[in-house]
Amino acid sequence: MKTDFYNKMIAWRESHIKEKQFILILSFVVGIMSAIAAFLLKSIIHIIQHLLTAGLAKSEVSYWYLVFPAIGICLTSLFVKYIVKDNISHGITRILFAISQRKSILKLHNTWTSLVGSSITIGFGGSVGAEAPIVLTGAAIGSNLAKFFQMNQKTMMLMIGCGAAGAIGGIFKAPIAGLVFTLEVLMLDLTMTSVAPLLISSVTATSLAYILTGSASMFQFFVYEPFAVERIPYLILLGIICGLVSLYFTRGMNYLEGIFKKIKHSRYKIMLGGGMLSILIFIFPPLYGEGYNIIEQILNNHAESTLDRSLFLQFADNQWVLIIYLILIIFFKIFASVATNGGGGVGGIFAPSLFIGCITGFVVSRTMNLFGFNIPEANFALAGMSGLMSGVMHAPLTGIFLIAELTGGYNLFMTLMIVSVVSYLTIIIFEPHSLYAMRLAQKGELLTHHKDRAVLTLLKMDNVIETDLTILYPEMSLGQLVKIISHSKRNIFPVVSHKDEKLLGILSLDEVRNIMFRPELYERFTVGQLMISPPAVINKNMPMEKVMEVFEDTNAWNLPVVDDDKHYVGYVSKSKIFNSYRHVLVHFSDE
Secondary structure (H helix, E strand, O other): OHHHHHHHHHHHHHHHOOHHHHHHHHHHHHHHHHHHHHHHHHHHHHHHHHHHHOOOOOOOOOHHHHOHHHHHHHHHHHHHHHHHOOOOOOHHHHHHHHHHHOOOOOOHHHHOHHHHHHHHHHHOOOOOEOHHHHHHHHHHHHHHHHHHOOOOHHHHHHHHHHHHHHHHHHHHOOHHHHHHHHHHOOOOOOOHHHHHHHHHHHHHHHHHHHHHHOOOOOOOOOOOOOOOHHHHHHHHHHHHHHHHHHHHHHHHHHHHHHHHHHOOOHHHHHHHHHHHHHHHHHHOHHHOOOOHHHHHHHHOOOHHHHHOOOOOHHHOOOHHHHHHHHHHHHHHHHHHHHHHHHOOOOOEOHHHHHHHHHHHHHHHHHHHHHOOOOOOHHHHHHHHHHHHHHHHHOOHHHHHHHHHHHHOOHHHHHHHHHHHHHHHHHHOOOOOOOOOOHHHHOOOOOOOOOHHHHHHHHOOHHHOOEOOOOOEOOOOEHHHHHHHHHHOOOOEEEEEOOOOOEEEEEEEHHHHOOOOOOHHHOOOOEHHHHOEOOOOOEEOOOOHHHHHHHHHHHOOOEEEEEOOOOEEEEEEEHHHHHHHHHHHHHHHHOO
């Protein structure tokens, strides 16, 4: 009965609502649901943090910091292992993988599991951000809604973008940043077809966020100085420093994550991650949670408050101790973030990049001021946030618009633009991909704005492998080969071993054309004597972009395909790839 009702509903929708109009309706619904998810996540995090830390004195070292983070990681790990039973970490990377390799399909549980997992993790002190989990939640809402209404792959990809834009707009009250984030980080193309749904989701989510939480900006920032031309050299210096810190952030996170991946047993991961995180937060309390309260203190000229509850509180009046303390926090923040996620917690790098950026900008400006310069520290702290986000995510526009919308500091656009662009230009010298994308880029699984590469990424080897070629064995005689050729429609034949069917070589009709009509030679020659080596061999797991490189290097038109154990799988031809490429390109580019 349910199936009949569902089929009738889909049929009614298809006959009464045009697809373009329905996409706009879906984008509106996705925006509302993403904003509600963002509101729930932030509310639960704040409730847990308030219950745990409200009674802790700011003037005393708190030993509870040795307990809370480890409990949070343990609870999250149990939740993931026994309830979710799936990997929900690296939310943005999972979205990029779904777009590139899973036909834009995200699992249904992603609509709520990341929300729950990150609430526990961050509420108990996990040193990560809630943004990546909520973006994954929003994207999963969009993907599953599109799947429910039987929309095509292109529309599902767009709905993932709408969910991401809505999540960013809802959690930050930043509609432009939501749109730009989707275009820069998720690398969806900006077309007339996509811009309207993305804007609808982002604006809808932001509007609902204003209704639910009020009209105030995320960071209350009241004191800033207007842009001054004479500060451009200092801003360029800050941009270069942000780019280098972004490089440390990116490579350091990758290296430390690799260490945790080598630990096979989850129990040891929890012990190492929980222990490391708890000790770091005990020594450096600002590492507790997202760190947005620290950002607000720095922006409003209360940087000395970052020493509250720390072992260094007695040195609060010493400016150099404060600077060294904050530099150590920059250094150890990636350790705390990786310990959180590697130990079994759930969170993203959005908040850590903003946190480190703010401190970087403040440290640079305060240090310069101690040497007699006149640098506006709040301006540089904001610019540092924009610079780190631009460098880590390779998304300068996202960094610029997000910081402007987060603080209401729209008069600082020139300051933000200079630092963001310089930071981005600095890091791309060393790292061509963002921290989100580099894991997929290394495997050739990343969808990009480069149209040719994007289409090749969407092509799958399984769809272009031809298996209708007749297999030959090396012990076959020329006479047997002639009989096979007489019934074959192909002019090339793979030769495999009789025992395990591993590819040994190929035999082309051109190689035997001059002897195939001489019966006296039929028993003299065997296939093993006549076969030749192929120009190259394709592995069935090879990315399509790499396959095309092999074709170009060899000037071949047909190449054999094998698995990892060299067993023959089939053949792939340029013509087949070109036909599939044309089909995907038409669908991918259709307005």
